[in-house]
Amino acid sequence: MRHPDAPAPGELLGAHYGQCFGCGGDQPHGLHLEARAGEGVSLTAEFTVQPAHQGAPGLAHGGVLTSALDETLGSLNWLLRTIAVTGRLETDFVRPVPVGTTLHLEAEVTAVAGRKIYSTATGRVGGPDGPVAVRAEALFIEVKVDHFVDHGRPEEIQAAMNDPDQVRRARAFEVNP
Numbered sequence: 001m002r003h004p005d006a007p008a009p010g011e012l013l014g015a016h017y018g019q020c021f022g023c024g025g026d027q028p029h030g031l032h033l034e035a036r037a038g039e040g041v042s043l044t045a046e047f048t049v050q051p052a053h054q055g056a057p058g059l060a061h062g063g064v065l066t067s068a069l070d071e072t073l074g075s076l077n078w079l080l081r082t083i084a085v086t087g088r089l090e091t092d093f094v095r096p097v098p099v100g101t102t103l104h105l106e107a108e109v110t111a112v113a114g115r116k117i118y119s120t121a122t123g124r125v126g127g128p129d130g131p132v133a134v135r136a137e138a139l140f141i142e143v144k145v146d147h148f149v150d151h152g153r154p155e156e157i158q159a160a161m162n163d164p165d166q167v168r169r170a171r172a173f174e175v176n177p
């Protein structure tokens, strides 16, 4: 399953799109998640809960934690060299996560069946071996670049197509044999 040209274990994966809410470095409202390749089709990431991410006083909003899990799971695409979007995502909230907490995220692909990619992720607190605070199971569906070109707002699509870095990132996925 792991693509032969996938980044080596320990390597940072980088953002798939600069304006992405989950991983984009140019997105001021984003989570700025940075994922690192693991062994096989797995990876790790860290996310620190900011005051802007609150639901209840001093606690992370569940939707924001789900976004962090979604982005971590989506980053597995880099290791498969497949473009895929979230079709289904189920989150278990096991412990409350206070503002200021660093969530240690871990994700792996569990199965691939045709265009369907099954994956799972956990978010631990207090360190990479700390207790699980959130976990998720996901189904991603493989799509072509056309999915974005056909459905994205034209101004952002045009800007992405005019950005050589973005075109390079999209092409890296299309050479998937």
Ligand SMILES: CCCCC/C=C\C/C=C\C/C=C\C/C=C\CCCC(=O)SCCNC(=O)CCNC(=O)[C@H](O)C(C)(C)COP(=O)(O)OP(=O)(O)OC[C@H]1O[C@@H](n2cnc3c(N)ncnc32)[C@H](O)[C@@H]1OP(=O)(O)O
Binding pocket: 016, 017, 022, 070, 071, 074, 075, 077, 083, 084, 085, 086, 087, 088, 114, 115, 116, 139, 141, 143, 145, 148, 149, 157, 160, 161, 166, 167, 169, 170, 173
């Ligand atoms: C130069 C321009 C550059 C532009 C591109 C830029 C960058 C590219 C690089 C990387 C970016 C890639 C992704 C982003 C990564 C991470 C971000 C986080 C992830 C997200 O945040 S991403 C946003 C949220 N996401 C959506 O916005 C999806 C909306 N949705 C749809 O667009 C369709 O819904 C779609 C495409 C999912 C499926 O549609 P479809 O018509 O292609 O496929 P179909 O329905 O035939 O399903 C095929 C098989 O999947 C099963 N299946 C489908 N959906 C299921 C479900 N929900 N539950 C259970 N099973 C399901 C069927 O049951 C069937 O199964 P079977 O084959 O066994 O019958």
